[in-house]
Amino acid sequence: MNLLSCFSLLLIMWVLSNTLFSAIIDARSEPLIPVPSISEQFFVAERIPSSQFPIKMEAEPPGESEIRVVHHHDLNEKILIALIVASSLLGGILLFLLFFWIYRQKKLKNSNKKSRKSLEAAKGISMNPIMVKFDSLRMANSKGSLAIFDYPSLVAATNNFQESNHLAEGGCGHIYKAHFDEKLLAAVKRIDGVTQDMEREFENEVNWLSKIKHQNIIKLFGYCIYGDSRFLVYEMMEKASLETQLHGPTQGSALTWHLRMKIAVDVARGLEYLHEHSHPPVVHRDVKSSNILLDSNFNAKLSDFGLAVTSGTESNNLKLSGTMDYVAPEYLLDGKLTDKSDVYAFGVVLLELLTGRKPLENLAPAQCLSIVTWAMPQLTDRSKLPMIVDPVIRNMMDLKHLYQVAAVAVLCVQTEPSYRPLITDILHSLIPLVPNELGGSLRVKEPTKPVCPGPSN
Incomplete structure (x- = not known):
C-alpha cells in the first residue's frame, strides 16, 4: 500500500469519526424525558418485572431508605471523550502524512531539477534525445554507471590537450594522457567535428562499455559532450x-x-566473454592489433566497441564496416556477419604475433600482399614454418608449440566460416602454451631448447 492509499483510508476514517461525533452531539441536544417522581416510580415498579427494573434498592439502616436512579449519562460522556480523542489522533496523523507527502514531492522535484541542471552544465549544451538516452542508461545501470565529465576538467587534466600529452591518433580521434589527480591517470579520446556515423559509434561505445565488465575488455570511466566534440575517458x-x-x-x-x-590468450578470453557469456552475445566487428591495448604488465584488453553489434543482428541492415585487412571474406563479399567473423580477425592478429609482419604489406605502389595470402602456404609446411617466424622470437619457442600455434592460425583464417573453430576451442588450445605466472597452465621447469635459427627475412 503506497502513501496515497494510506492517505485516502485515513481520510475516510476521519470523515466517518466526525460524522459519528456530530450524530452524538445532535442526540445530546434533544430534550430529555422527565424523570417521574419517587411515588410514581414506586407504582411503576410494581408493574415492571424485576429483570427490567432500572432502580436498584440498597440496604439502609433502619429508619432510612433511599432510592438511587442510575442513568447512562456518564457512559455517554466517556464514549464522547473517546471519540473526540480518536478523531483528534486521526486528524493529527492525516495532517502529518499530508505534510510528509508534500515534503517528499518538493524534495524529489528539487532533486530532479538540480540533477538536470548539473547534467546540462557538465555537457555544455542543452538536453536533446541522445543526452536523455545516455542519462537514462547511466541511471539504469547503477552497478556500472559512468561518470559525466565536464569540459573544463578535461582541459585541466590534459593541460589544454598539449602535444606533450598526446599518446596516439585513432581512426576518428586523438588520445591524450590525463592527470585528474594523483591517483587517477586516464586516457582521453577526443573526437572533433562529429558526423552522423561518428555520433552513432560514440553512442554505441558508451552503450556497450557501460554494460560489459571483464578483465580483458577496456574500462570506460565516463564521457563528455561539448558542442560538436565528443570525449571518452x-x-x-x-x-x-x-x-x-x-x-x-x-x-x-x-x-x-x-x-x-x-596476449593471444587475453584477447581470446575477451572474445569468449563477448561470444559465450555476454547477454546478449556480442560480435566486436573490429578486432585488430590497434584495438588491442596493453597495460604496464602487458595484459591485453579489447577496445573500440563503436562497431559492435548483438550476435544474430541481420547483416542486411548493417553498413559494411571494419578494417579491410581483418575483415572475413564472407562479410566482405556477401555481408554475412557472425561470431566467426571475429575468429577470422583473431587469426590475422595471431599471424601478426607469430611473424611480426603487418596485416597488409606494400610490395609496390599499386601492389599489396595480405599476411594471410603470404603465410598460408608456409604455415602448413614444417620445413618452412620456422623461417617465417619473427626474428625477435625465433630462438625462444619450442617447435611443438610453434606447430600448434600455426595450426590454430590456419583454422582461424579459413575462407569457409564453418571450418573455423569457436573462440572457446581456440582459448583451450592456447592456454597450455602460456606459463602459470602469465595466466596459462604451462609449467616452465627449465629454459626451452631454442629452434635452429633460419635465415632472416
Whole structure:
C-alpha cells in the first residue's frame, strides 16, 4: 500500500469519526424525558418485572431508605471523550502524512531539477534525445554507471590537450594522457567535428562499455559532450596498442614468445566473454592489433566497441564496416556477419604475433600482399614454418608449440566460416602454451631448447 492509499483510508476514517461525533452531539441536544417522581416510580415498579427494573434498592439502616436512579449519562460522556480523542489522533496523523507527502514531492522535484541542471552544465549544451538516452542508461545501470565529465576538467587534466600529452591518433580521434589527480591517470579520446556515423559509434561505445565488465575488455570511466566534440575517458594502458609494440619503433623487441602467447590468450578470453557469456552475445566487428591495448604488465584488453553489434543482428541492415585487412571474406563479399567473423580477425592478429609482419604489406605502389595470402602456404609446411617466424622470437619457442600455434592460425583464417573453430576451442588450445605466472597452465621447469635459427627475412 503506497502513501496515497494510506492517505485516502485515513481520510475516510476521519470523515466517518466526525460524522459519528456530530450524530452524538445532535442526540445530546434533544430534550430529555422527565424523570417521574419517587411515588410514581414506586407504582411503576410494581408493574415492571424485576429483570427490567432500572432502580436498584440498597440496604439502609433502619429508619432510612433511599432510592438511587442510575442513568447512562456518564457512559455517554466517556464514549464522547473517546471519540473526540480518536478523531483528534486521526486528524493529527492525516495532517502529518499530508505534510510528509508534500515534503517528499518538493524534495524529489528539487532533486530532479538540480540533477538536470548539473547534467546540462557538465555537457555544455542543452538536453536533446541522445543526452536523455545516455542519462537514462547511466541511471539504469547503477552497478556500472559512468561518470559525466565536464569540459573544463578535461582541459585541466590534459593541460589544454598539449602535444606533450598526446599518446596516439585513432581512426576518428586523438588520445591524450590525463592527470585528474594523483591517483587517477586516464586516457582521453577526443573526437572533433562529429558526423552522423561518428555520433552513432560514440553512442554505441558508451552503450556497450557501460554494460560489459571483464578483465580483458577496456574500462570506460565516463564521457563528455561539448558542442560538436565528443570525449571518452578510459583507463590508462601504459604500453599503448599491440600495433605500436609490433610495428612501431621497437619492432616487437619487448614482446617475448611467452608474452605474445599471453596476449593471444587475453584477447581470446575477451572474445569468449563477448561470444559465450555476454547477454546478449556480442560480435566486436573490429578486432585488430590497434584495438588491442596493453597495460604496464602487458595484459591485453579489447577496445573500440563503436562497431559492435548483438550476435544474430541481420547483416542486411548493417553498413559494411571494419578494417579491410581483418575483415572475413564472407562479410566482405556477401555481408554475412557472425561470431566467426571475429575468429577470422583473431587469426590475422595471431599471424601478426607469430611473424611480426603487418596485416597488409606494400610490395609496390599499386601492389599489396595480405599476411594471410603470404603465410598460408608456409604455415602448413614444417620445413618452412620456422623461417617465417619473427626474428625477435625465433630462438625462444619450442617447435611443438610453434606447430600448434600455426595450426590454430590456419583454422582461424579459413575462407569457409564453418571450418573455423569457436573462440572457446581456440582459448583451450592456447592456454597450455602460456606459463602459470602469465595466466596459462604451462609449467616452465627449465629454459626451452631454442629452434635452429633460419635465415632472416
